[in-house]
Amino acid sequence: MKLLFSEASPDYSHYVFPYAIWALAETGEAASAMFAAGFLPSSRNLDRFYLCRNIRVKLEDYVTSSENRRILRKFDGIH
Numbered sequence: 001m002k003l004l005f006s007e008a009s010p011d012y013s014h015y016v017f018p019y020a021i022w023a024l025a026e027t028g029e030a031a032s033a034m035f036a037a038g039f040l041p042s043s044r045n046l047d048r049f050y051l052c053r054n055i056r057v058k059l060e061d062y063v064t065s066s067e068n069r070r071i072l073r074k075f076d077g078i079h
Contacts, residue, residue: 001026001034021051 004022023039024047025031031046039049064072 001029001037017053023049023051025049 002024004024006020006022007018008016008020010016010018022042023034023037025034031041034041034046034049038052040052042048042050
């Protein structure tokens with residue numbers, strides 16, 4: 001995977017952020033390797049990806065609230 005770092009004028013309506021990290025798949029490289037590194041596809045050909053903006057949640061500290069449980073009950077039976 002080749003990495004590119006770019007700066008651009010933000011266009012949040014089209015998910016263009018001021019700073020972006022791009023990855024280009026090298027010949028024979030599987031898209032699954034890009035996904036595993038935190039990149040999402042930016043083209044239908046799965047040859048250009050952007051680094052996903054994410055957040056990490058320490059799940060061992062997470063406790064569901066009554067609102068969380070109410071919403072989760074609406075999805076009972078969906079797997």
